[in-house]
Amino acid sequence: MNRAENPASGGLNAVAIADVAVIGGSFAGISAALMLARGRRSVTLFDSGVTRNRFSAHSHGLFGHDGTPPDALRLAGRAQVLAYPTVALHEARVTAAVADGDSFRLTDDAGHTHVARRLLLATGQTDILPPLPGLAECWGITAVHCPYCHGYELADRPTGVLMLHPAALHQVQMLAHWTADRALFLHGQPLEDDMRRHLTAEGVAIHDAPVAALLHEAGQLRALVLEGGQQVAREAVYLGARTVFASDLALSLGCAVTEGPFGNHVVADEWGVTSVPGVFAAGDLARPMPSAPQAVADGAKAGVACHRSLMTFA
Numbered sequence: 384m385n386r387a388e389n390p391a392s393g394g395l396n397a398v399a400i401a402d403v404a405v406i407g408g409s410f411a412g413i414s415a416a417l418m419l420a421r422g423r424r425s426v427t428l429f430d431s432g433v434t435r436n437r438f439s440a441h442s443h444g445l446f447g448h449d450g451t452p453p454d455a456l457r458l459a460g461r462a463q464v465l466a467y468p469t470v471a472l473h474e475a476r477v478t479a480a481v482a483d484g485d486s487f488r489l490t491d492d493a494g495h496t497h498v499a500r501r502l503l504l505a506t507g508q509t510d511i512l513p514p515l516p517g518l519a520e521c522w523g524i525t526a527v528h529c530p531y532c533h534g535y536e537l538a539d540r541p542t543g544v545l546m547l548h549p550a551a552l553h554q555v556q557m558l559a560h561w562t563a564d565r566a567l568f569l570h571g572q573p574l575e576d577d578m579r580r581h582l583t584a585e586g587v588a589i590h591d592a593p594v595a596a597l598l599h600e601a602g603q604l605r606a607l608v609l610e611g612g613q614q615v616a617r618e619a620v621y622l623g624a625r626t627v628f629a630s631d632l633a634l635s636l637g638c639a640v641t642e643g644p645f646g647n648h649v650v651a652d653e654w655g656v657t658s659v660p661g662v663f664a665a666g667d668l669a670r671p672m673p674s675a676p677q678a679v680a681d682g683a684k685a686g687v688a689c690h691r692s693l694m695t696f697a
């Protein structure tokens with residue numbers, strides 16, 4: 384590790400310069416840190432511990448770990464990466480990151496300064512749920528976003544799809560593979576006649592009125608209540624919530640972003656290279672669709688690319 388003076392402290396204190404600061408210590412970030420550690424680079428891993436899937440008791444679809452509680456998964460990954468002597472963990476939120484010559488200067492929420500030659504952002508996304516009473520309590524249990532994550536466990540139940548986005552029309556058709564009892568809640572949105580006829584012929588019950596609330600017992604959905612008071616018995620509901628970046632670091636660094644179906648994501652190539660030299664991005668932050676196994680894969684690739692960016696080739 385190199386050392387440099389810290390101008391923020393009047394030049395009296397030395398700040399260690401890590402090869403890479405990985406910001407976000409979940410699926411993507413830990414995976415990236417592991418590759419960098421195995422490449423014998425010094426890594427400062429920052430994590431504020433607020434993962435996107437923390438509302439669910441079990442994480443599905445990652446082989447070797449199918450059904451493992453998300454926190455157990457994250458902590459096991461973290462323990463493995465911390466076994467490498469060149470990795471240091473800060474359980475802190477990075478609040479600012481600025482380019483400073485050939486490196487980046489970070490500030491965390493304890494007011495400490497850190498310096499790294501490369502940045503690897505794996506800070507994820509936050510789901511913005513519509514403010515419907517009962518929804519937050521069901522989120523990640525019986526109100527969910529993805530059939531591949533939750534559909535097997537929620538199969539064969541009376542199921543609804545809440546239309547917040549046109550992708551709901553695709554989802555309600557896909558769900559035929561998980562349940563025979565499907566209802567589409569248009570939530571006040573229009574539906575073309577052809578699609579209405581098609582879905583009705585497929586056996587999908589269509590409700591036009593906006594949803595006012597979810598009735599549940601400890602997160603177990605019982606019914607959707609429509610404006611006007613009608614209750615439609617349902618035991619599972621799918622919805623694609625709007626998303627926002629869990630951290631604005633990518634924006635403040637000037638990374639290019641693009642719009643996906645539910646919100647923006649950072650533009651990065653398949654190796655996690657962003658529009659800002661020295662800044663890499665991986666996981667939900669840089670992909671339109673959320674997925675733990677894909678975040679692991681993205682993190683591994685970005686970790687390798689970041690590692691290679693620190694080498695000199697003839």
Ligand SMILES: Cc1cc2nc3c(=O)[nH]c(=O)nc-3n(C[C@H](O)[C@H](O)[C@H](O)COP(=O)(O)OP(=O)(O)OC[C@H]3O[C@@H](n4cnc5c(N)ncnc54)[C@H](O)[C@@H]3O)c2cc1C
Nearest residue numbers: 407409411431432433435436443477507523666667674675
């Ligand atoms: C309810 C729910 C259930 C889900 N279930 C599944 C499932 O079963 N299977 C599946 O494949 N996918 C599932 N997903 C999707 C999955 O959660 C995400 O795809 C995955 O978490 C993305 O990993 P990530 O590392 O990109 O981000 P995250 O897991 O969200 O981790 C981001 C990390 O960065 C940290 N962070 C953010 N900003 C900062 C900062 N400034 N400084 C320091 N740390 C910071 C956060 O605290 C967090 O720990 C689910 C999603 C939801 C909403």
